[in-house]
Amino acid sequence: MNNSSLLKHLRWIFPFVLCPLVLSGCWDRREINDVAFVLASSIDKENDLYRISILIPLPGNMGGASGGGGGTGGVEPYTIETEAANTIWEAVDKIQSRLPRKIFFAHRRVLLFGEDIAKDxxxxxxxxxxxxxxNRLSTFVAVTKGxxxxxxxxxxxLxxxxxxxxxxxxxxxxxxKTSEKDIITNMNLIGKDAFIPYLExxxxxxxxxxxxxxxxxxxxxxxxxxxxxxxxxxxALALRLLAPKFSMYSQRLKxxxxxxxxxxxxxxxxxKPIINGNQINFEISVVAMADINEFLSTKDIFEEMPKFQKIIESQMKKDLLQVLDILKTKGSDVVGxxxxxxxxxxxxxxxxxxxQWNTVFAKTNFKVxxxxxIYDIGALSGNMVKKGN
Structure with a gap:
C-alpha cells in the first residue's frame, strides 16, 4: 500500500478513534442529590465577626399536610444554617464543613444585609x-431593620x-427593584451612591x-x-420620582x-445643572401622570379637578425639597x-x-x-349617592 492510500484510510479511521475520548462523560459532574440549593442568604455583623446565614429548601418536607405528598405535617420545608467568622468566606466554609451536600449559590434569589453591617x-x-x-448579579438585595x-x-x-x-x-x-449589579455599579460610579430597599x-x-x-x-x-x-x-415616595427606574406608588391627601x-x-x-461662578444649582423638572383612585366626598369630581392637580403638585414639590435636603445633610448622592x-x-x-464632593454637595441649591x-378619575361619571342619580 502506497503512502497516499495509507493516508486516505487513516483519514477515515481517525474520527472513530477520537469518538471514545469525546464521549467519555463529564469528569466534574455533580448529581442534583449532592447539591444544597440556597434560596436566600443574609449577612449580619456580630462585634468584629460576620454572621452568614443561608436558607436551604428540604424537598422531602415539601409535601402537603395529608395525602401522598411525601411531606411530614408540622415540619418546615427548609432549614437555616448559620455561622460566624472573621471573614465571609470563612463563615461559608464552616457551614460547608458540616453539610453533606455542596452549597450552591447560583439559584439564590434574595440577599439581605442586617442594619448593623449596612452601617458598618x-x-x-x-x-x-x-x-x-x-453569585448571580441579578439577585435582589435589601437592608433589614435589626x-x-x-x-x-x-x-x-401566601x-x-x-x-x-x-x-x-x-x-x-x-x-x-435593586439587584447586586445595581448596587455594585452605583458604589463604583463617579459621583453616585447606592440606595437599597429597606425591609421590616x-x-x-x-x-x-x-x-x-x-x-x-x-x-x-x-x-x-x-x-x-x-x-x-x-x-421614600419622593425618592422614586428621582430614581432612574420609576416604580408606581399611591398616596393619600386631603x-x-x-x-x-x-x-x-x-x-x-x-x-439640569446650572453653574454661577462657584455656586452649583440644579433645576429639577418633574412631569407626572396620575389617576384618582378614591374621593370620599359627594362633590362633583370634575369640578374639583384643578384643585386635585394643584394639591398633588404642591405635595410633590414639598416632598422633593424635603428629601433633597436630607440627601445634602447626610452626604448621600443616591440621585447621581x-x-x-x-x-x-x-x-x-x-x-x-x-x-471634596461631600462638602460641595451640602452647599448645592435646587429649584424644583x-x-x-390627571388621566383617570374612575369609571363613574357622577356620584351615585346623590339624589337624582
Missing part, C-alpha cells in the same frame, strides 16, 4: 460577592418560603393565628458604601378637609448629581468638585418644578 459598610461584602463566579437572619426564618403566609415572598415583594411596586419584620395575628409579615417600608441611603439614613413615607387617594403611574424627570456634573463639566468636576396630568 457594605464594600467588603459586595467585593466578595463580585469575586465569586457562582438582624437579617430573623427575616430568613419568618413564618410567612408563600412556602420567606425567600419567595421577599423575591416577589422586591420586584413589585412596593419598592424599586412585623408580627401579625388573625383569629388567634400568629404569623410574620415582611414589609417594604422605604430605602436605606448610603455614603461611600455605608448606610447613613433610612427614607420612609413621603421621603382636599378641603376631605380625603382622596391617587396613583402616580408614570413620571418624566429632567435634571455628581455624575451629572461629571458629564457636563468633566474638567471642573475632576479638578474642583470631586475631591412639578406638573401633574
Amino acid at each position: 459598610g457594605m464594600t467588603i461584602p459586595m467585593n466578595y460577592l463580585a469575586d465569586r463566579p457562582e 438582624k437579617a437572619m430573623d427575616l430568613l426564618g419568618a413564618k410567612v403566609k 408563600e412556602r418560603f420567606s425567600a419567595e415572598l421577599m423575591r416577589e415583594l422586591l420586584q413589585s411596586d412596593a419598592t424599586i 419584620l412585623n408580627k401579625a395575628e388573625t383569629n388567634g393565628n400568629k404569623s410574620d409579615e415582611i414589609v417594604s417600608t422605604g430605602f436605606a441611603i448610603t455614603n461611600n458604601g455605608k448606610e447613613v439614613a433610612v427614607l420612609k413615607n413621603n421621603d 382636599i378641603d378637609g376631605e380625603r382622596f387617594s391617587y396613583q402616580v403611574r408614570n413620571v418624566k424627570t429632567v435634571i 448629581f455628581g455624575q451629572i456634573l461629571n458629564r457636563h463639566y468633566p474638567e471642573r468636576w475632576s479638578k474642583d468638585w470631586e475631591p 418644578t412639578t406638573k401633574v396630568h
Whole structure:
C-alpha cells in the first residue's frame, strides 16, 4: 500500500478513534442529590465577626399536610444554617464543613444585609460577592431593620418560603427593584451612591393565628458604601420620582378637609445643572401622570379637578425639597448629581468638585418644578349617592 492510500484510510479511521475520548462523560459532574440549593442568604455583623446565614429548601418536607405528598405535617420545608467568622468566606466554609451536600449559590434569589453591617459598610461584602463566579448579579438585595437572619426564618403566609415572598415583594411596586449589579455599579460610579430597599419584620395575628409579615417600608441611603439614613413615607415616595427606574406608588391627601387617594403611574424627570461662578444649582423638572383612585366626598369630581392637580403638585414639590435636603445633610448622592456634573463639566468636576464632593454637595441649591396630568378619575361619571342619580 502506497503512502497516499495509507493516508486516505487513516483519514477515515481517525474520527472513530477520537469518538471514545469525546464521549467519555463529564469528569466534574455533580448529581442534583449532592447539591444544597440556597434560596436566600443574609449577612449580619456580630462585634468584629460576620454572621452568614443561608436558607436551604428540604424537598422531602415539601409535601402537603395529608395525602401522598411525601411531606411530614408540622415540619418546615427548609432549614437555616448559620455561622460566624472573621471573614465571609470563612463563615461559608464552616457551614460547608458540616453539610453533606455542596452549597450552591447560583439559584439564590434574595440577599439581605442586617442594619448593623449596612452601617458598618457594605464594600467588603459586595467585593466578595463580585469575586465569586457562582453569585448571580441579578439577585435582589435589601437592608433589614435589626438582624437579617430573623427575616430568613419568618413564618410567612401566601408563600412556602420567606425567600419567595421577599423575591416577589422586591420586584413589585412596593419598592424599586435593586439587584447586586445595581448596587455594585452605583458604589463604583463617579459621583453616585447606592440606595437599597429597606425591609421590616412585623408580627401579625388573625383569629388567634400568629404569623410574620415582611414589609417594604422605604430605602436605606448610603455614603461611600455605608448606610447613613433610612427614607420612609413621603421621603421614600419622593425618592422614586428621582430614581432612574420609576416604580408606581399611591398616596393619600386631603382636599378641603376631605380625603382622596391617587396613583402616580408614570413620571418624566429632567435634571439640569446650572453653574454661577462657584455656586452649583440644579433645576429639577418633574412631569407626572396620575389617576384618582378614591374621593370620599359627594362633590362633583370634575369640578374639583384643578384643585386635585394643584394639591398633588404642591405635595410633590414639598416632598422633593424635603428629601433633597436630607440627601445634602447626610452626604448621600443616591440621585447621581455628581455624575451629572461629571458629564457636563468633566474638567471642573475632576479638578474642583470631586475631591471634596461631600462638602460641595451640602452647599448645592435646587429649584424644583412639578406638573401633574390627571388621566383617570374612575369609571363613574357622577356620584351615585346623590339624589337624582
